[in-house]
Amino acid sequence: MRGKSIMFVGDSLSRNQWQSLTCLLHSAVPNSNYTVARVDDVSIFTFT
Numbered sequence: 001m002r003g004k005s006i007m008f009v010g011d012s013l014s015r016n017q018w019q020s021l022t023c024l025l026h027s028a029v030p031n032s033n034y035t036v037a038r039v040d041d042v043s044i045f046t047f048t
Contacts (some may be wrong), residue, residue: 002038008021025047032048034047
């Protein structure tokens with residue numbers, strides 16, 4: 001998934017799926033660097 005983006009649009013169910021995905025990705029590569037940013041109502045989780 002290098003260089004790819006995923007966007008979740010929807011309600012609280014989508015938010016829960018987004019949180020689960022970020023936890024899953026972080027647990028798969030626990031020593032990776034990442035940033036979390038929030039712009040208005042959009043949360044951005046980026047692996048660097």
